[in-house]
Amino acid sequence: xxxxxxxxxxxxxxxxxxxxxxxxxxxxxxxxxxxxxxxxxxxxxxxxxxxxxxxxxxxxxxxxxxxxxxxxxxxxxxxxxxxxxxxxxxxxxxxxxxxxxxxxxxxxxxxxxxxxxxxxxxxxxxxxxxxxxxxxxxxxxxxxxxxxxxxxxxxxxxxxxxxxxxxxxxxxxxxxxxxxxxxxxxxxxxxxxx
Amino acid sequence: xxxxxxxxxxxxxxxxxxxxxxxxxxxxxxxxxxxxxxxxxxxxxxxxxxxxxxxxxxxxxxxxxxxxxxxxxxxxxxxxxxxxxxxxxxxxxxxxxxxxxxxxxxxxxxxxxxxxxxxxxxxxxxxxxxxxxxxxxxxxxxxxxxxxxxxxxxxxxxxxxxxxxxxxxxxxxxxxxxxxxxxxxxxxxxxxxxxxxxxxxxxxxxxxxxxxxxxxxxxxxxxxxxx
Numbered sequence: 001x002x003x004x005x006x007x008x009x010x011x012x013x014x015x016x017x018x019x020x021x022x023x024x025x026x027x028x029x030x031x032x033x034x035x036x037x038x039x040x041x042x043x044x045x046x047x048x049x050x051x052x053x054x055x056x057x058x059x060x061x062x063x064x065x066x067x068x069x070x071x072x073x074x075x076x077x078x079x080x081x082x083x084x085x086x087x088x089x090x091x092x093x094x095x096x097x098x099x100x101x102x103x104x105x106x107x108x109x110x111x112x113x114x115x116x117x118x119x120x121x122x123x124x125x126x127x128x129x130x131x132x133x134x135x136x137x138x139x140x141x142x143x144x145x146x147x148x149x150x151x152x153x154x155x156x157x158x159x160x161x162x163x164x165x166x167x168x169x170x171x172x173x174x175x176x177x178x179x180x181x182x183x184x185x186x187x188x189x190x191x192x193x194x
Numbered sequence: 195x196x197x198x199x200x201x202x203x204x205x206x207x208x209x210x211x212x213x214x215x216x217x218x219x220x221x222x223x224x225x226x227x228x229x230x231x232x233x234x235x236x237x238x239x240x241x242x243x244x245x246x247x248x249x250x251x252x253x254x255x256x257x258x259x260x261x262x263x264x265x266x267x268x269x270x271x272x273x274x275x276x277x278x279x280x281x282x283x284x285x286x287x288x289x290x291x292x293x294x295x296x297x298x299x300x301x302x303x304x305x306x307x308x309x310x311x312x313x314x315x316x317x318x319x320x321x322x323x324x325x326x327x328x329x330x331x332x333x334x335x336x337x338x339x340x341x342x343x344x345x346x347x348x349x350x351x352x353x354x355x356x357x358x359x360x361x362x363x364x365x366x367x368x369x370x371x372x373x374x375x376x377x378x379x380x381x382x383x384x385x386x387x388x389x390x391x392x393x394x395x396x397x398x399x400x401x402x403x404x405x406x407x408x409x410x411x412x413x414x415x416x417x418x419x420x421x
Contacts, residue, residue: 025275029268036264044262054267061271062278125253140215144254149221150213165212172215176246 013077021068031081032061039085042146045129046093046137056092060085075155082146083156086138093134128178136171139164206233210240218247265399266368347393348374349385351400352408361405369399382408 007015013034019027036057043053063084071080129137135157142148142156154161210233216222217230234240349371353362366372370391376383387396393411400409 025272028275029272032268032271033264036262036267040262040264045257050262053262054270058267058271058274062274065275122253122256125250126257129254140250141254143215143219143221144251147219147221149219150216152221168215169212172243172247172250175250 010076010078014073017064017068017071017077020065021071028061028065031064032057035078035081038146039082042141043085043089045141045145046089046134047096052092052096056085056089059088059092063088076152079152079155082142082148083158086142086156087158090134090138124179125175128175131178132171132174136167136174139167140171143168207237207240210234210237211243214240214243214247217244218251263364263368263403265402266370346386347411347413349393349397349400349409349411351383351385351406351410352381353383354405354407355381357405365400365403365405369396371396371400 013031016027016031016034020031039057039060040050040053043056044050047053060081064081067084071077075083129140132140139153139157142153143150148156150161150164153164157164159167210230213222213226213230217227222230230240234244366385369385370387370389371385372388374384374386385396385400387393397409397411400406
């Protein structure tokens with residue numbers, strides 16, 4: 001066990017990654033256990049099968065193991081690892097055509113819903129999110145589920161900040177169409193859609 | 195409405211609208227946050243947008259998330275690393291072994307330990323034979339039928355009453371166990387291995403969880419000792 005308990009999470013991650021780069025399997029395991037919960041919770045929102053979640057996480061840490069020596073502190077270790085997971089997930093979702101978010105919202109124009117009860121909003125939100133293009137949903141979930149800043153998402157997705165803003169804008173507009181009551185009440189809808 | 199249209203066509207409106215998700219997740223710096231506050235105070239459209247984004251944010255936060263136990267997944271990663279590296283068995287996540295002390299007495303100490311181990315083993319075997327002989331002549335009988343039990347080595351376990359089915363299943367998957375009987379009225383489950391993993395290893399994995407109140411390995415006899 002690496003004696004890093006007194007350090008901040010960032011310092012701890014950096015020290016662990018240095019050890020991983022030197023071939024320390026125990027450091028990799030510690031890093032893995034530190035990120036597994038966060039990544040599993042994030043990824044399980046995109047695929048209901050834990051086998052897929054595990055495959056993405058383990059593929060991610062194979063890359064971490066092989067590429068740790070190339071990490072140059074251009075970003076935080078967490079941003080770097082989540083960036084690898086993002087790209088691995090994107091490839092996996094594209095490979096598995098049965099991914100829930102593979103369809104565009106435009107394919108379901110008749111499915112616009114108007115939930116009237118707060119208790120149902122969460123379920124309808126989930127339906128709406130599943131119909132977003134995968135890049136838009138990943139961007140939205142990175143912000144709203146994982147709490148990343150605009151700049152962090154740009155680093156994770158390796159996109160300009162403007163692209164991140166555009167993806168988020170389109171995601172929000174599509175959700176607005178799918179979930180017209182999210183902005184307030186039904187009375188707000190005509191003004192917003194008009 | 196005229197005021198809103200004026201706002202919506204402005205560059206400031208477009209820029210602030212794009213920042214709203216990060217205002218909601220509280221990652222803007224002070225300057226950007228003040229900029230959003232100032233604009234939202236005057237722009238009804240952005241207030242609606244902010245309300246909508248807040249509801250999406252709250253909705254996502256309110257959705258339940260499953261927690262997975264990572265040890266089984268980590269073992270599979272270790273196996274992949276072994277395959278890549280051409281190594282032997284993966285290292286266990288245990289404290290590092292203490293350094294060995296080189297000493298001229300080391301051989302003698304080792305021989306003494308070996309002799310003591312053999313002696314203890316013989317003593318234990320003798321006690322076991324005596325115990326088995328006594329067990330075959332039970333001087334009691336039960337008045338109820340015993341619950342059918344599987345034969346072979348099993349684990350008896352009691353879980354926290356608050357454990358969910360998903361947590362239980364994930365824990366059993368990780369320890370590569372299956373429920374073969376139970377729970378009894380006392381809440382005892384009998385678990386058997388469903389893989390080549392030894393019962394001892396499964397037991398160790400099981401005992402890592404706080405929701406496991408009790409877990410012991412036991413060997414079920416071929417037939418019960420109840421009459």
